[in-house]
Amino acid sequence: MTAGSFYSLMFSPGISWEVEDCRYSLSASAIFFIFCRFAQSVSFGFSGADFVLVAPVLFLEWIATAAILHFFAHSAGGRGSVTDFFRLLPFAELPFLFLPPAKILAGSLFSSFGAAFPIMAVMIYVWSFVLKIKALMFNYRLSSAGAFSAFAAPLLIGVILTASALFLRAVMLLL
Numbered sequence: 001m002t003a004g005s006f007y008s009l010m011f012s013p014g015i016s017w018e019v020e021d022c023r024y025s026l027s028a029s030a031i032f033f034i035f036c037r038f039a040q041s042v043s044f045g046f047s048g049a050d051f052v053l054v055a056p057v058l059f060l061e062w063i064a065t066a067a068i069l070h071f072f073a074h075s076a077g078g079r080g081s082v083t084d085f086f087r088l089l090p091f092a093e094l095p096f097l098f099l100p101p102a103k104i105l106a107g108s109l110f111s112s113f114g115a116a117f118p119i120m121a122v123m124i125y126v127w128s129f130v131l132k133i134k135a136l137m138f139n140y141r142l143s144s145a146g147a148f149s150a151f152a153a154p155l156l157i158g159v160i161l162t163a164s165a166l167f168l169r170a171v172m173l174l175l
Contacts, residue, residue: 026087033062033090036097043099043121065089069136072150078140085139092131095124 037058041051066086073080102120110116129151136147 029087029090032094033058036090036093039098039100040096043096043103062086062089068154069150072153073136073140073142073147075153076140076142076146076150078136078142078146078150080140085135088135088139089132092135093128095127095131098124 034055037055038051041054046054063086066082066089069089070080070082070085073085099121102124103117106113106117106120133144133147133151136142136150137144140147140150142150
């Protein structure tokens with residue numbers, strides 16, 4: 001992968017995903033997934049040993065995320081392969097590679113502004129969110145609204161289930 005293809009992967013992903021055949025390379029997906037998650041863990045203060053212990057859980061999270069998003073993408077009317085989406089999903093997490101440089105930049109140039117790193121981290125997470133929506137649109141041929149609803153549905157279900165569990169707990173404590 002050249003610097004030009006890395007740039008196009010970050011800023012024009014639909015074209016790059018098709019040209020680079022990202023959906024067909026499990027090894028490249030796994031490498032990107034490991035690097036992105038390692039950069040994310042280092043940025044938030046975890047050591048390398050902690051990452052090695054958590055890595056199997058992260059791989060299970062990768063599988064579960066792809067399966068859940070595949071289910072909701074198909075529910076939204078999309079047609080695509082779960083294995084292709086499984087291989088494509090780590091490429092949507094490439095902005096996390098910019099978390100360590102953002103932390104260094106925030107600590108050196110913006111050291112007087114304490115909220116610099118959190119603001120940069122939020123921008124990077126939003127960038128990754130947009131790339132995940134684009135990956136859903138690309139792989140399942142969904143509209144932007146369909147891809148957003150497929151991405152937001154599991155989050156909404158989680159919020160509803162958590163709120164109902166907290167409500168039931170409060171009711172049980174009152175009884």
